Every structure is written in structure tokens, then in C-alpha cells.
Amino acid sequence: xxxxxxxxxxxxxxxxxxxxxxxxxxxxxxxxxxxxxxxxxxxxxxxxxxxxxxxxxxxxxxxxxxxxxxxxxxxxxxxxxxxxxxxxxxxxxxxxxxxxxxx
Amino acid sequence: xxxxxxxxxxxxxxxxxxxxxxxxxxxxxxxxxxxxxxxxxxxxxxxxxxxxxxxxxxxxxxxxxxxxxxxxxxxxxxxxxxxxxxxxx
Numbered sequence: 001x002x003x004x005x006x007x008x009x010x011x012x013x014x015x016x017x018x019x020x021x022x023x024x025x026x027x028x029x030x031x032x033x034x035x036x037x038x039x040x041x042x043x044x045x046x047x048x049x050x051x052x053x054x055x056x057x058x059x060x061x062x063x064x065x066x067x068x069x070x071x072x073x074x075x076x077x078x079x080x081x082x083x084x085x086x087x088x089x090x091x092x093x094x095x096x097x098x099x100x101x102x103x
Numbered sequence: 104x105x106x107x108x109x110x111x112x113x114x115x116x117x118x119x120x121x122x123x124x125x126x127x128x129x130x131x132x133x134x135x136x137x138x139x140x141x142x143x144x145x146x147x148x149x150x151x152x153x154x155x156x157x158x159x160x161x162x163x164x165x166x167x168x169x170x171x172x173x174x175x176x177x178x179x180x181x182x183x184x185x186x187x188x189x190x191x192x
Contacts, residue, residue, distance in 0.1 A: 067177035081118030088111030
């Protein structure tokens with residue numbers, strides 16, 4: 001699972017029948033520190049409660065469909081939880097390459 | 104499976120039912136020599152791993168569901184071991 005932020009909603013009137021009632025949201029993937037990374041994806045809302053602005057975590061690939069009430073659906077990203085609190089340690093500082101002596 | 108380091112926790116009250124009562128750990132992926140790769144994953148804890156520990160991460164849904172004892176559920180990444188030592192060469 002990855003962190004993401006909901007940045008929008010998608011409404012589709014015509015869609016595969018077993019996607020009826022499923023909400024779709026635009027999710028911007030985040031780094032471990034909460035910064036945006038990569039391209040936004042359209043994710044199904046597996047908890048039916050996420051809204052724009054919220055930090056969420058989402059699952060990709062085959063597992064995404066299993067977040068939905070009907071599990072045999074064409075869904076490849078699904079929101080599975082809303083983040084209340086994120087406590088992370090900073091990454092250890094990268095070792096600097098040895099500085100070359102000036103000529 | 105992959106090597107990672109537990110770097111934090113994710114707290115969530117609204118989530119898929121399969122995560123009820125589970126600890127979610129934010130783990131940074133490591134190279135075999137212990138350097139962060141830049142990638143991370145949120146994984147379910149099954150071994151009571153703590154922050155800073157080097158852990159073994161399973162990233163495969165069917166195996167994860169098998170450990171949880173369920174047949175369906177949006178679960179994939181799981182911390183399945185605490186690594187004491189990695190020997191290379």
C-alpha cells in the first residue's frame with residue numbers, strides 16, 4: 001500500500017455494469033514524507049468515505065478489486081483507508097561522496 | 104520478499120474491515136547492504152516489529168491473505184520477519 005492524497009473526483013455515467021455505485025477519486029501518490037510523487041491515478045473508493053483533500057492509503061493491482069463489495073470488478077487502484085496520523089522517522093542522511101582536493 | 108526498515112506507523116480509524124485491529128507499519132525498502140532505495144510500502148505487522156528494525160516484507164496478496172486466514176481482502180504487503188543479520192558473498 002502507498003500513501004496518497006485525494007485531489008478530485010471522477011463521474012462516469014456509462015461504465016461496466018458491475019461498477020454501478022462505485023465512487024472514483026483522483027489520487028496523487030505521496031512519498032513517505034507526504035510529498036507528491038509520480039502521476040495521479042483514478043482509484044475506486046473502497047471505503048466509500050474518502051473525500052477531496054484527505055490523506056489516504058491505497059492498494060494497487062489485483063488486490064484493489066478485493067476492496068470493493070463486488071470483488072470481480074475491473075478496478076486497479078482502490079482506497080482502503082483514511083490516514084488519521086502518520087508518524088515517521090526521517091531517513092538517515094546520505095553519505096556525501098568524498099570531496100576531491102582542489103587543484 | 105524484500106528487505107525493509109520500519110520507519111513509522113500509520114494510524115487509521117476508517118479503513119477496509121480486513122485492517123481492523125491490525126498495526127500498519129511504514130517501511131522503507133533497503134538494498135541488501137542496508138541503504139534505503141527510496142521506495143517504501145505500508146505493510147501489516149504480524150511479528151510485532153518496532154521502529155528502526157530491519158524486517159522481511161512479503162509483497163504478494165494470496166500469501167498475505169493465507170496468513171490472515173481469509174480468502175478475499177485488499178491486502179498485499181505484510182511484515183513477516185525481523186532480520187537479525189544479512190550476510191553477503
